Amino acid sequence: MIKGLAITTVWVLDQDRAKEFYTHKLGFEVRTDMTMGDGGMRWLTVGAPGQPDVELTLMVPGPPAMDPESAEMMRKLVAKGALGAGVLATDDIHGDYKKLKDRGVEFLQEPQERPYGTEALFRDDSGNWFSFTQRREGGLDLERDWAC
Amino acid sequence: MDKLHRMRLAKDAMDRDWADPGLDLDAVAACAGYSRFHFVRAFKDAYGETPGQYLTHRRIERAEEMLRCANLTVTEICTLVGFSSLGTFCARFKARTGLTPSEYRAKHVGRGASLIPGCYAMLWAGGFSTARSEKHSAAGPAYGDDRESADRRAET
Numbered sequence: 650m651i652k653g654l655a656i657t658t659v660w661v662l663d664q665d666r667a668k669e670f671y672t673h674k675l676g677f678e679v680r681t682d683m684t685m686g687d688g689g690m691r692w693l694t695v696g697a698p699g700q701p702d703v704e705l706t707l708m709v710p711g712p713p714a715m716d717p718e719s720a721e722m723m724r725k726l727v728a729k730g731a732l733g734a735g736v737l738a739t740d741d742i743h744g745d746y747k748k749l750k751d752r753g754v755e756f757l758q759e760p761q762e763r764p765y766g767t768e769a770l771f772r773d774d775s776g777n778w779f780s781f782t783q784r785r786e787g788g789l790d791l792e793r794d795w796a797c
Numbered sequence: 798m799d800k801l802h803r804m805r806l807a808k809d810a811m812d813r814d815w816a817d818p819g820l821d822l823d824a825v826a827a828c829a830g831y832s833r834f835h836f837v838r839a840f841k842d843a844y845g846e847t848p849g850q851y852l853t854h855r856r857i858e859r860a861e862e863m864l865r866c867a868n869l870t871v872t873e874i875c876t877l878v879g880f881s882s883l884g885t886f887c888a889r890f891k892a893r894t895g896l897t898p899s900e901y902r903a904k905h906v907g908r909g910a911s912l913i914p915g916c917y918a919m920l921w922a923g924g925f926s927t928a929r930s931e932k933h934s935a936a937g938p939a940y941g942d943d944r945e946s947a948d949r950r951a952e953t
């Protein structure tokens with residue numbers, strides 16, 4: 650039986666910069682940072698402190714997993730901002746929005762009320778977008794007139 | 798990648814500040830650190846449409862959402878999404894959706910709140926040229942395409 654999502658990949662343009670961003674700006678913790686062999690693959694994973702069983706692996710597009718052409722295409726997609734990395738959950742969207750913004754995180758949308766909760770959007774330092782959401786208690790609110 | 802990164806900063810500025818009537822071509826180009834002339838071409842190379850076309854798509858997408866779920870008049874929505882001319886807004890809206898704002902509202906109203914997550918509506922509203930946007934490429938002047946237009950700020 651599938652137990653859930655454990656690790657997923659976020660394609661980044663520079664692992665050192667991404668490590669700095671995810672730890673110092675988002676407050677994630679580094680779970681693993683090791684390199685296999687000389688100049689080999691660097692396995693770098695981070696996760697939210699309260700969620701030990703889920704990790705993001707921050708990978709740079711390139712060999713041996715990707716041929717040069719594919720790697721170049723992937724880097725372009727990341728740089729253009731075409732790739733979304735996921736939804737991050739918070740229990741204090743307004744407080745965390747301010748905290749992250751003060752640390753220099755680039756937001757595309759300030760917190761807005763939605764039927765499913767309050768949501769903001771930001772990018773990581775490579776260009777991946779994240780939804781940043783505080784879910785509404787008690788499910789969807791379909792009663793309100795949603796002037797957006 | 799640096800060029801693409803700069804184009805993304807400009808696109809993000811439009812995604813973030815689409816309602817700001819002061820968001821003209823110079824302001825957007827400045828976000829990328831480009832001159833307006835080179836900027837329009839570089840942006841189109843990256844995203845398949847001009848900055849003006851992109852911003853128009855973004856504003857029409859916001860207008861669609863307001864028509865679906867907000868108790869506002871078409872004229873109010875026109876202003877809120879950054880157009881200064883109702884005629885221009887209606888023409889752009891119809892070019893993009895195939896319906897006038899009133900027809901669109903009549904078709905979609907009464908279905909409760911918008912259930913399309915805002916992030917998806919935002920990120921799918923533009924950014925890459927598609928068959929759909931090519932079909933509607935006559936949608937009108939964009940940054941750099943019609944510099945003489947008196948209504949340039951709102952339209953583009």
